[in-house]
Amino acid sequence: MDDSFDVVIVGGAIMGAMTAYFLTLDPAFRGRVAVVERDTTFAQSSTTLSAASLRQQFSIPENIRMSLFGLEFLRTAKERLGPDTDLAWHEGGYLLLASEAGVPILTANHRVQKNEGADIELMTPDRIKADFPWLNVEDIAAGAYGVSGEGWFDAHAFLMATRAAAKALGAHFISGEVVSIERDASRVTGVTLADGRRLGCGSLVNAAGPRGGRVAALAGLALPVEGRKRCVFVVHCRTPLPRLPLLVDPSGFYIRPEGAYQICGAPPSEENDPDAHGDFEVDWSVFEEGIWPALAHRIPAMEELKLVRAWAGHYEMNLLDYNAVIGPHPELTNFYFMNGFSGHGLQQAPAAGRAIAEWIVHGRSVSLDLDVFGYERIAAGRPHAELNII
Numbered sequence: 001m002d003d004s005f006d007v008v009i010v011g012g013a014i015m016g017a018m019t020a021y022f023l024t025l026d027p028a029f030r031g032r033v034a035v036v037e038r039d040t041t042f043a044q045s046s047t048t049l050s051a052a053s054l055r056q057q058f059s060i061p062e063n064i065r066m067s068l069f070g071l072e073f074l075r076t077a078k079e080r081l082g083p084d085t086d087l088a089w090h091e092g093g094y095l096l097l098a099s100e101a102g103v104p105i106l107t108a109n110h111r112v113q114k115n116e117g118a119d120i121e122l123m124t125p126d127r128i129k130a131d132f133p134w135l136n137v138e139d140i141a142a143g144a145y146g147v148s149g150e151g152w153f154d155a156h157a158f159l160m161a162t163r164a165a166a167k168a169l170g171a172h173f174i175s176g177e178v179v180s181i182e183r184d185a186s187r188v189t190g191v192t193l194a195d196g197r198r199l200g201c202g203s204l205v206n207a208a209g210p211r212g213g214r215v216a217a218l219a220g221l222a223l224p225v226e227g228r229k230r231c232v233f234v235v236h237c238r239t240p241l242p243r244l245p246l247l248v249d250p251s252g253f254y255i256r257p258e259g260a261y262q263i264c265g266a267p268p269s270e271e272n273d274p275d276a277h278g279d280f281e282v283d284w285s286v287f288e289e290g291i292w293p294a295l296a297h298r299i300p301a302m303e304e305l306k307l308v309r310a311w312a313g314h315y316e317m318n319l320l321d322y323n324a325v326i327g328p329h330p331e332l333t334n335f336y337f338m339n340g341f342s343g344h345g346l347q348q349a350p351a352a353g354r355a356i357a358e359w360i361v362h363g364r365s366v367s368l369d370l371d372v373f374g375y376e377r378i379a380a381g382r383p384h385a386e387l388n389i390i
């Protein structure tokens with residue numbers, strides 16, 4: 001072995017960095033941590049290509065609890081990550097619109113969210129029209145609006161500040177790609193990097209984002225996580241849209257402000273959503289044929305807009321149930337998953353990083369019970385689905 005660490009984290013974007021941060025922060029942890037990253041430009045990481053927004057409008061209590069901790073983390077980022085931290089956190093709210101058919105789910109989710117202490121208000125179409133007069137509500141039956149605690153932030157600044165804080169606390173950051181994982185019957189023993197370096201490890205954390213399934217396979221484990229391409233389009237609407245929140249339309253698109261512009265996106269149809277490994281080409285037809293007509297219907301001022309630019313990133317999709325897989329493998333007990341966040345991982349990274357650090361140091365997730373997201377359901381093929389995937 002060229003070197004040895006108590007914990008080797010594969011992937012140095014937000015999940016890996018948060019785990020290193022919470023591990024090195026814990027006074028009960030006195031070990032050495034290495035964060036191994038194959039591309040330190042992060043040009044293709046989900047973290048830097050994301051829409052960087054945070055909501056509590058989920059259907060599963062544990063998702064809401066994780067995002068509420070994400071909110072607390074963002075609101076206190078200066079105290080946690082350093083006084084110069086500026087994450088540009090803006091509490092602009094989400095507004096989820098529902099047609100008649102969507103009302104039962106919207107109201108059932110709203111009950112769960114209120115129960116968890118989220119500040120979400122159900123709105124009638126008249127109330128929506130009064131607050132957001134530029135919206136067409138003629139086919140809308142209800143909406144759910146995040147009065148506080150939902151919004152958007154700067155993902156790149158979030159990543160850089162977290163990595164810097166973890167580094168200052170003593171984490172080692174290594175540039176390299178993990179290409180093989182050594183193990184015996186019940187333990188991971190080390191990893192090999194593409195340049196031949198070998199690192200011994202006491203525990204291994206899979207924080208490889210859309211490549212999480214591939215990294216699990218290096219240890220002989222099955223994890224149904226693949227990259228799914230999601231394009232983000234930057235547009236400019238000449239007519240002002242006062243108080244534009246992160247709007248989610250029943251047709252599937254979302255839009256939110258981004259400085260002087262707006263960003264929007266929508267999932268492709270299921271049959272047009274293959275494993276996107278290596279494919280970062282923007283699919284312009286998603287905008288032309290899908291988003292724009294729906295956008296112009298919902299916000300008539302958007303019939304005239306300028307398409308400024310676009311990018312494509314990958315959701316780290318858990319094909320079983322669109323939810324995170326967090327915690328140790330039941331048999332390979334020092335292999336930890338933090339994978340499959342399916343498009344809502346940035347906001348959940350603080351809760352996920354804290355949970356993995358607690359598992360490693362204390363043998364369980366102390367702050368939040370996240371057993372519903374354990375690997376056991378994957379092994380059993382028993383989905384625990386999130387209904388609000390945006």
Ligand SMILES: Cc1cc2nc3c(=O)[nH]c(=O)nc-3n(C[C@H](O)[C@H](O)[C@H](O)COP(=O)(O)OP(=O)(O)OC[C@H]3O[C@@H](n4cnc5c(N)ncnc54)[C@H](O)[C@@H]3O)c2cc1C
Nearest residue numbers: 011013015038046047050051053178209313344345346347
């Ligand atoms: C278009 C888009 C919009 C999104 N919008 C939101 C949103 O609004 N809110 C939200 O909360 N989430 C959002 N997400 C999801 C969010 O970005 C991800 O859940 C989150 O960033 C996952 O972080 P990660 O660190 O696991 O993955 P990544 O950021 O992909 O990082 C994984 C890292 O692992 C490295 N790696 C992989 N394999 C290896 C290896 N073998 N050796 C070494 N390094 C390796 C990669 O290079 C990469 O840097 C969005 C994602 C996309 C693509």
